[in-house]
Amino acid sequence: MEFEDFDALSSAPATQSAALPHSASPLVRLQYLVDNTPALIYSTVPSGDFKMTFVSNNAFNMLGYRPDQMLADPNFWFDHIHPDDAPGIVASLAQVFTEGQRVYEYRFRAADGRYLWMHDTLRLVRDDEGRPLEVIGALTDITDRKAMEEALQAKGVEQQQLIGKLREAHEQLLQSEKMASIGQLAAGIAHEINNPIGFVNSNMGSLQGYVGTLLSVIDAYDAAVAGLPALAGRMAPVRAEADLDFLRDDVTALVRESIDGLRRVKEIVQSLKDFSHVGETAWQLADLHQGLDSTLNIVSNELKYKVTILKEYGNLPRIECLASQLNQVFMNLLVNAGQAIVGRGAIRIRTGLREDWVWIEIRDNGAGIAPEHLTRIFEPFFTTKPVGSGTGLGLSLSYGIVSRHGGRIDVQSQVGKGTAFTVWLPVHPPRKEAVA
Incomplete structure (x- = not known):
């Protein structure tokens, strides 16, 4: 009678079983517990296709299949495992016979x-x-848990991205503070140097006039004594000892070179002021060619001994921008181009206008960038330079500055032939008030 009760329960509809009467036999109660446990209990043959030989009635509640459906198909278990998960299970299933137990997590249709x-x-x-008799399995639905894990993982990725953005913003803030310090330094240099340079330049102009006057007097004296042979003879050794002809040419050249040197110092100071744009806090119309030229003056010492600068400037309108930030972009690109050149090389700077966009191309004939690095060169802290030679922030900061201006940076490179960076900027950038 107990076995009849057991078979009746096994063939009952696969729904939540009703409560058992207190008089139920232990075997019937066991079947009741199996059918109402949160896990689907099953058994298979221990070889071949692992055909199912028993499936608990709660299969219908969990998967929507009746136990007899699952028992009728010898390949039911394998055929319903997700195709991406099945190979890993098949490859390791034999370990059940050596380890005695295996745990899997997979998707089931x-x-x-x-x-x-x-x-x-x-x-x-x-x-x-000791011979294999059967394999018993317990299936538990962990779909909700997996969804939570994926949500947490996505949240973790989002947090990492946020941390990366905060780190980048922090580095950009530091760079902005550094640029502000450079601007203050330039202002101090301009103030301290301009005054002495002003009066020295004025004195050199006066000295140039005085030297011209003295040379004119000497010429007049030479003309006067030419008619007096005795006096001319007495002066001839004096002229020869003083090497007057050499002094005449050399003093003129010295004064001219000194004036040129003073002009160069004034240009350097002005370049520092133009580069830093001291006190600039608002968007304004700026001449990008002037920014390029002032930046070239700043980096000339690093480039002049190994790089020939070729300028091919087009006709550019003045654009609305933060000029000091764009000068920082130009400096980063020029310095990188110079460092990419081994021995002697050239950097070509081209500019042009296309519709409402201006473009600035800085091209070198240096070592080039490997294809696997091209997708990462704008990442913060990524660098291919030796340790201690770069922070990996120059291009990242440049990318951020150009993006804030509503523009973009394109890059083309070929290993062994060189690299070209092209900065595209709108003549009228969008939302400039918000960016400022």
């Missing part, structure tokens, strides 16, 4: 076509002589 995540614990049962 339910009756409605959805794939549910399952936690499956397989355990090998042996007979008294």
